[in-house]
Amino acid sequence: MNEFHYNAQCxxxxxxxxxxxxxxxxxxxxxxxxVIERERMTLLQHMTPEEARRIWQDLVASWEASSQPTxxxxxxxxxxxxxxxxxxxxxxxxxxxxxxx
Numbered sequence: 001m002n003e004f005h006y007n008a009q010c011x012x013x014x015x016x017x018x019x020x021x022x023x024x025x026x027x028x029x030x031x032x033x034x035v036i037e038r039e040r041m042t043l044l045q046h047m048t049p050e051e052a053r054r055i056w057q058d059l060v061a062s063w064e065a066s067s068q069p070t071x072x073x074x075x076x077x078x079x080x081x082x083x084x085x086x087x088x089x090x091x092x093x094x095x096x097x098x099x100x101x
Contacts, residue, residue: 032090039090 062075095101 028091028094031094032087035090035093036086 065075092101
């Protein structure tokens with residue numbers, strides 16, 4: 001059986017996390033996820049077969065490019081940026097909807 005021990009002598013010391021802030025952050029991520037999912041469903045409802053095929057072809061091209069080490073990493077970096085922008089937009093919409101921005 002594995003035992004886990006907390007090392008209180010961490011260097012640098014681990015920060016103490018505020019439980020309320022963690023709950024609020026997780027709730028914000030859940031809300032952002034819901035917003036993104038609703039937007040995705042709306043997009044899919046109005047997508048034409050041609051648009052769907054173009055997206056599929058782009059995904060296939062990205063997969064094939066990933067066989068080249070540097071191109072795959074570039075695509076992964078671009079995907080990461082696109083994801084961060086989508087999450088940022090969801091948070092902004094959430095803040096506006098709640099009157100916080």
